[in-house]
Amino acid sequence: MIRGILSKIIASSRFITIFIILSLVLGLYSYYLLPKQESPEVSAPVAMISNIYPGASPQEVERMVTRVIESNIRKLPGYDFSESYSRNSISVVLLQLQNDAPVEESWNELRRILSDTQRELPPECLPIQLNTDLAETAGIIVSLSGQHYNPEELAVVAEKFKKRLEQVEGIARFEIFGEEKKRIEVEIDHTRLAASGLSLEEIFNILQAQNVVIPPGAIVEEGIKTNVRIPGWYNSLDDIENTIIGVSPDGISQRLKDIANIRWELEPDRPLARYNGQSALLLTGYFEAEENILLVGKKLRDELDKLKSEAPHDLLVDQVLFQPDEVNKNLYRFLRNLLEGIILVIIVVLLGMGWKNALVASTAIPLSIMLSFMAMYLLGIKVQEISIAALIIVLGILVDDAIVMVDAIQVGLDKGLKRMEACLQGLKQAAIPILTATLVIIIAFSPIFVLPGAPGEFLQSLPQIVLISLLASYVVAMFITPAMAYRFFTPSQHRKDDWLRRFFAYLLHESMARKRTAIISSLLIFSLAVYALTFMGLQFFPSADKDLLYIDINAPAGSTRVRTEELLLQVEDILSREGEVLAYTSSVGSAVPKFYITLPVSPQAPDFAQVMLRIRPQQGDRFQNNEEMASYLQEKLDSRISAGNIKVKLLEKAFPVAPVQLRISGEQRENLRQAAELIKSKLKQIPGSRNVEDNGEKEIQQLLVEADAEKASRLGISNYDIQRQTSLALEGGRASVLRQEGEQYSILLRSDINSRQQLENLSIKSAYSKRSVPLKEIVGIEVKPQLSSINKYDGQNSIKVRSDIRPGYSAVEIEKELKDKLSSVELPGVSLLYDGEYKQIKDNFGILTRAALLALFLIYFILVLQFHSFIQPLVIFLTIPLALIGSILGLLLFRQPLSFMAFIGMVSLTGLVIRNAILLIAFINDARERGLAVEKACEDAVERRFRPIILSAVTATIGLVPLALSGSSLFVPLAIAIIFGLLVATLLTMVIIPVVYSLLLPERTEVKA
Known part of the structure; x- marks a missing residue:
């Protein structure tokens, strides 16, 4: 019955035509409708709880407010830890949930707890404020400024802009930042007051x-x-x-005027904004969550252009941030990489197969991608850098199923079978191996699903797209490829015995004659690769590939806003003289409105200021990248400005911690202070450390x-x-x-x-x-x-010592050296917790490793079911160390760190190399079923599977070449790990796997499942 249904599908040209047209039309339409953004949305499981206790000292705030809040929020299910800062009149508590905590349910329970807590606070305290949306990021920031405009006039213009822009469909809201509000000050002359008797x-x-x-x-x-x-x-x-x-x-x-000076004044505690050295107001806009940001951005820009044309000529309207432009540029780059990959893959297939076969096999790529877009729309998966990169990663794999099917059908035709019979036999022969290979790759990517917290949310669409696109590829290979082969394929001429095929046949023959030498050589190469790992730098996530820097300015403790602004003006003066700085936006009294999702929470305090810099490091010949420019600016600011604490910072791809960070906790503040000073002195001695500081109380x-x-x-x-x-x-x-x-x-x-x-x-x-x-x-x-402040971690007195690192140095190595230096030092009364990048690496690499081992067990189980053997899956698993040899070699050659993304590439690579080994072992077994001796069966299988295996490897790697050359610090290590791992594993697989197979399974005496 199934054979009859398949025959009808294959023979029905109408079905195939309708399927292809619908797939292309609906796929493109789905892509048009899909929400588009630059990066995946990540919800930070962090809440900020603040409360004002007017007139209270830091000690009173800590004792009567902070301590009460900390005690009560520990009852919250999913509570992980808290950090608190008690200052004059204000308490701030940052609450971190556990990675697996249900966020929304936890926040609802937290609101109930804080409502009860309010009754325990002194009656003078204002209502507790809770902010659970610390990851919300502005989609547009527009600066309004002008030399001839006073604050009130700018505010009127800003309000007009705000009302008009909020009417654009897809905009959630606009806020005005830096608006100076007036008040009336009645300043009493204290001598006249005394004389009045009042x-x-x-x-x-x-x-x-x-x-x-x-x-x-x-x-x-x-x-x-x-x-x-x-x-x-x-x-x-x-x-x-x-x-x-x-x-x-x-x-x-x-x-009253007899004893008082009564006048209009500006409120001193409100944050101020500046743009390129001028006082300004910032219009900050936020997009609706599920909107297509590119479509909304076009309407928003049109409305903004209208407002500009209506505004007076002396009003400066400058674009500080326009996320649709960033999204468009980012997506264009990734889609260009995708298109380049498609073209390269099709060229490789054309070179490796006859043009008819190549065109039929290549059809799987656009069809699978269109089906993937349809599934993304139905499942609510947005178009962003990770989802597009996932399509690029699987690009070469999408055609593999079709290549295997095309090859199987062509073999049948070459044997003299009729076209329908060749198609049905090819389906029967390849369906199960292709399905198994597809499941293996999906399972290999599945460990990413279990990553907790922000890394898991950030990368979630990667395995989702792999799953969707590979299933789409399987459907195309099972139905569309045979149907097209039925119409276009003819028996081929005798295949050319090309030099590469002869080389591998010779290499396999020699290896079969010297099996132990081949295996020992492979083990030696693998050992050298593992040893080479010790020379590679470790990295969690790189800094973001954006032409932006920011500067945090902390004036001396207790500084007024006026004094902080004076310090900011010195910084701005230096920035204005640097040609690579295109524009800078500043704020005094708080951070600039959040312009990137991973920016840390910054205080709202009169002694704090921040500058956002738009830069172009390559504009001159002084800098190659953002790191070099940030290092230069830091040194220049340090040499020119001695007051305060000024730090130039890179935007991070992950929620940032300091590269090197050490948390010191204890009861006695004097012990904490002494320990912090000692640790800072040790850290400053280590080459590569920079901006060593602590957050101890001043x-x-x-x-x-x-x-x-x-x-x-x-x-x-x-x-x-x-x-x-x-x-x-x-x-x-x-x-x-x-x-x-x-x-x-x-x-x-x-x-x-x-x-x-x-x-x-x-x-x-x-x-x-x-x-x-x-x-x-x-x-x-x-x-x-x-x-000035009392800082605590989980209710204990605490000081954080942190350090940035200079370009070319490793945070992991610096932390290890610091541990060595502190191992012989007595630090009484304190406990140390290393909480920097190395901890994130160990935590997340460990989780991914455990998940990968579980995935391998599941793959083993599937292979046992397919091959009815316990030993053959183990032979297939030998491809994994072969792949690691290539990945490590590639990363070393291109001087890439073993980053988290490179590690993900290695983990997912296991599925790709196992896939080829599955097909090879299946054909060895088939040859043995036909009565060939084991060594002859191995040589025959390599001969028959040489073209599809080589094509599969080359298409998978060539599709990743544009990503490897993209310059993306996030994806280049991943692409290199997969490319080199797959190439080396494929080449060695066709030699080592047959050799090991012939050793372990010389006769049909293996343990059967």
Whole structure:
């Protein structure tokens, strides 16, 4: 019955034509509809919990807020660890989930826990803030600037742009970054305040009482209700200035302006933005998750161009980031590699087979890719660098099934079978080996499925595409290839006995005569390859291939925003003189809006600034790559600027940790500090280390004001009077608001005190006795050091020591040398945790290795079922060390590190080399079934399978050549590992596998499954 169905399919030209046309049309349409992005979406299982405790010291914040939050979140299912930072008035806790934790369920439970935790915090604390979307990245950043525009005018323009751009379909939202909001400052002259007899608290209460509207109700006359309204709100600055705060004995009103300077000011705590050295506003846009970013980007650019044309000529509208351009450029590069690979593979097939056979076999490539696009659309797999790279990786494999089928059918025709009979016999002969080989490759890629966390999410589409495309290739080989062969194939002429075939026949013959020598030679080569591994650098993920750098600027602890901005201006001045720096975008008080998914979380603090640089290192002749330019800029900044801590950083492909990072934990801070200083000194001695630093707490000076309770009580002054009036004088207080044109502006009351002497003379008034005395009469004031921040890891005091590395050096080797240096050093009272790149390598390489071993066991089980033997699968497995020889050789020749992607290439390579061995062993068994002796059967199988095996290997490798030459630091090691591993394994497979087979299975006495 099955034979009859297959005969009808093969003979039906209408079915084949419809299938091909539908596949091409629906495949292209699916590609058009598929969402496109630069990189896969990765959700960071990290949450940031923050809380403000106004006026509290770092110690108070840590004890009364941070400690409570840390204790409660440990109850969260899936909790891994937490890091906390307690500073003046603010607590920040970063929570990391375990890799296998259900993220959304965990965040919902965390919200419930934090809701309960709020009740345990001091009543003065503001509501706890939770941010679980730390990986969200801007899709577009536009800078608005102009020399003739003040902040208010820029804000009006930005709001107009924002409203128009948010109307574009596919845009989630736009935000304005760097907007300076105004407020009214009521700065009290402390000497006039003392003369007035009033306190800051009383002024505060007067402002609140005067700026209020209480609904008075209504009167009813003759059945008609008339509402009563009593205006009471401030409407202008004059209203505030003329607020009456008292009346003199002779009846003269005393107004607020008599003792205060009242003016408009900008709020000092809001982040500021700059573009190319000018004050600016940044419009930051975010795309909807499931949209085709290229289509949305086109509409967005059209609208942006309209806005530019409508804007005044002196308004500068600059594109800081436009992700659709990046996606388009990236996809163009990968699709070009894909197209080049397709052309190269087809050329190889044409050279290796007759033109009819080659065209039939090559048809499998576009059909399989189109079917893959259809499946991607149905499964929601987006077009991005990993999914396209996956298609490039399997490109040469897609044609393998068709090559095997074409070869099997051609052999039948050459034997004199009719076309239909040759097609059906070829199907029967090749279907199971092809299916087994396809399953083996799929299983070889399956370990990537089990990778946890961000690496697993990042690479998830790789095995998915391999699975989809190989299944599509199998369907094409089983149905379309025989149908096309039925129409176009004819018996071939006698095959040419080419020199390469003769060479391998000779090599196999000689190896059969010297079996032990051949095996010992292979073992020796493999041992040398394994030894060569010790000379290779290890790498987790490389830095991103983007023409971007960023600079983190940490001003001295306690610096104001003004002082931090001064430091930023020095950095900008240096950058403006570098020709390779095309543009730079800066922020003061926080990080630049997140412009790349793996950027770490940065603090929002007045002593922090960040610069994003768009660069072109190759523009001059000074730099070959981003690393060299970053190293140059770092050295220049270090030599020119001594204040603060300025670090030039590369964008990382994975969520970043420092290349070398050591976490020191313990109870006593002094022990931590001593250990950190010692470790830093050791690390600085190691060649290749750079930017060695720690995040230990820095001490800043504070004025400690301690009340004399007895003296204050005698004067009727409470502790509240002292603290409240001192806080209003120095920190200020939001007394009320001014409402104008639909906007609300805060009214901040504070004094003009700016020295210790003025603080000592601050008049403190008793709320009970109404008596006023200078502050110095009821308190003691002394200067004492205070920690600027208290840092903890999992509830323990902690310091991180970290180091970047110079180009050409290995983080792994530096960490190993550091361990050697510390092995003989006593570090009492502390524990050390190495938490840098090497830990990520060990963790993820270990997981992948265990998964690969499980995959090999599953492959072995499948092979046992196919060959009904326990020994033959072991013979097939000998191709794996042969492949590793080639991979290691290739990586060494091209000076590539053993990166995580190269390791993935080696793991997935096992399926490719086992595939060829399966086909070879199957034909050896077939020859033995026909009565040939074992050695003759081996030679016959190599003779018969030479062309498809060589073609299979060459097509698989040639398809990867464009990727290997692409210059991508992410994919080049993977491509080289597969290319060299497959070539070497294929060449050795046709010699070593028959030799071992003949040794282990000389007669039909092997153990049967």
